[in-house]
Amino acid sequence: METLRQTHNQPVYAEVYISDMPALKNLFLQTQTLKQLNQNFGVPFLLVRKKGEVVAFASLVINEKEEISFKIYENRLSDAEKRNFARHAENYFRKNNTANFRSPEQLKSSISRMVGWLNIG
Known part of the structure; x- marks a missing residue:
């Protein structure tokens, strides 16, 4: 079996783990030019690291139709990297059947708790 070698610059x-939240919070606040998180932060589920730094994440959100979807927040990804991450996030989103991915009411509650908790710190 051939081993693929990853370069330090590859995404x-x-x-997402709880330990990633400070970096995701900072990325969101920078890209949205906000001082505090809002409901658009959602519930992050997948991230991208480049050179050991978080440069993008996909987050579950409630869209205008009150349906569950996801939004990607990114900083310093090429167009090709953005497309690849969007495809990866879409596949992950479609395959996951946990409550946050399938129940809009559960997701709304999770978003509120997440945003409230992260805005305290």
């Missing part, structure tokens, strides 16, 4: 996709 690496990973699921």
Whole structure:
């Protein structure tokens, strides 16, 4: 089996963990030019690291039709990297069946709790 060698500059996709939240919060605030999180932050589920730094994340949100969708927040990804991450996030989104991915009411509650918790710190 051939091993693919990753360069330090290649994007690496990973699921979001609680320890990632400070970096995601900072990225969101920078890209949205805000001082505090709002409901648009959503519930992050997938991220991209480049050179060890978080440069993008996909977050579950409630869209205008009150349906669950996701939004990508990014900083310093090329157009090709954005497309690849969007495809990866879309596949992940379609395959996941947990409550936040399928129940708009559950997701609204999770977003409110997440944003409230992160705005305290």
